[in-house]
Amino acid sequence: MGRAPCCDKANVKKGPWSPDEDSKLKEYIEKYGTGGNWIALPQKAGLRRCGKSCRLRWLNYLRPNIKHGEFTDDEDRIICSLFASIGSRWSIIAAQLPGRTDNDIKNYWNTKLKKKLMVMTSQSQRAPPPFTSSHYTQPVSSQSLSSLYKDSTSYFTPTGSFTAFDPMSSVQSDLLNKGNTTLATNSSLIQTPESLMSHMQYFPVKENFLMFGSEPSCSSSDGSCSQISYGREIKQEDMSFQGLGTSNVYEDNHKFMLNYGTNSGGENVNQWTEKPSGYYGECPLDYDLEDVKRLISSSSNNCCNNNNFIDENKTQEKVMYYYY
DNA sequence: AATCCGTCCAACCGCTTTTGC
DNA sequence: CGCAAAAGCGGTTGGACGGAT
Incomplete structure (x- = not known):
């Protein structure tokens, strides 16, 4: 019904x-x-x-003051940066670009900017394996996120750290209390697409199909894959945090995380381990923009790699994707 | 000139979230 | 607190358009 x-x-x-x-x-x-x-x-x-x-x-x-036409380089950078941090939350991204609508930005991303970045990616000839990064990305609920934005809280710190995915508690205790945070629109703190690309990845999946950009859009009704968007479909209780350094998956009420990259001893790590309880908040606050950018490409690799939470009901297939 | 194909973007659809009772 | 209605949002679609063949 x-x-x-x-x-x-x-x-x-x-x-x-x-x-x-x-x-x-x-x-x-x-x-x-x-x-x-x-x-x-x-x-x-x-x-x-x-x-x-x-x-x-x-x-x-x-509506008055709607801006149509070409996007500027600064706008490009803002879109890239925000997309990397919060994904396809177009309305939020649009809020950072006066005169631009979410629909406009969405169309622009899907038709031009994504391709532009893809070209740069292929030119960079750099395709590091997945699971190589060292930082977390973290989803926030839409409510949390919107409240962040309502607070005009920056996602760019003066040191270039990107904080959009910090857990709310961390954000509040750390960044929100900083008086020196700056606005995302300060383009000097936003990387150029070119510099982003130096750390971008692309992932050939399913033969010659290259996925890139936004979260994968998958059918939710046929069970093939749940649409993933930050803080929307995924209920808070379902959320697991998975970042550039660690991927978490729920399975049968157990939480697993994928460790990858190198451990403190310099050894390569790429394995599933059970997640200790109370793991959520223990994420480094520093969210290096270079890493953030990597998300742009890797986030779309599949339903799991860099998207941050897993619907319990979909766990099995997602785990399979991880091993794909 | 006709057709094909790719691009672009306005608009729609269906879902989630918010709001009001 | 629960429900229904409305608003908001993001993914997708369809048609107009232009360039290539």
Whole structure:
């Protein structure tokens, strides 16, 4: 049983907006505002459109100060950096780019920026094996994340550390209390795509298929793979933290982690071990941007490598992916 | 000139989260 | 606290467009 449709599908117009519809919507909102009720708005404005459609049209196109056209290098850098840290949270990324909409950024990433980075990746001829990094990335719940942003908390420290995935407690105790954090939009603290690429990886998976960029989008209904997004589908109780240095997987209520890279003795480590209890918060705060960038490419390697939490129900197949 | 193919982006869909009662 | 409705979000789709063949 699905939920009731938000509008009468038979009586609403779909497809591209006409200039007339645009002006009607614009005029109405400029005059009366949205009234906090998008569902009722189209009728009041004399539009045969779904409220959601009106909202989207307004937010993505008609709203004042919307910036269209070419993205600047600075915007590129911000998008790359934020994507590396928080993944495809386009609305949050958009919040850092005045005048840009989440839809715009999403489209830009999917159609241009990702490819641009891929080209750089292939040019860099550098394809280190997975599981080589040394830091954590860490998911935060959407609530935590949004509250972080509401607090205008920086994800860039003056030392270049990237902190978006620090556990909230750590963030609060450490970075949030720092008076000297700086805004993400300070481009001097954001790496250029070129410098990012020097640490990027790509992973040929399934023969010649190269995955790159965003989290993998997998069917959630057919059980093939759960869509992974930071703090959305995954309930907090399901969250396991997995980072560049350690991957955690739940299995039958046991938590496992994949250690990789080198241990303190300089030995190469790449093995599954059971996770000690209370493991969550013990993550280094320093989140080196070089490592962050690696996420861009490696995050899409599969459902598990760098995405940070595992749905318990999907554990088996994900573990398989790890061994793929 | 016609067709094919790839790119781009507005809009839709369905899900999660938030809000209000 | 639980439920339903609305808002918000991100993935996907479809069509317009331009370049290549």
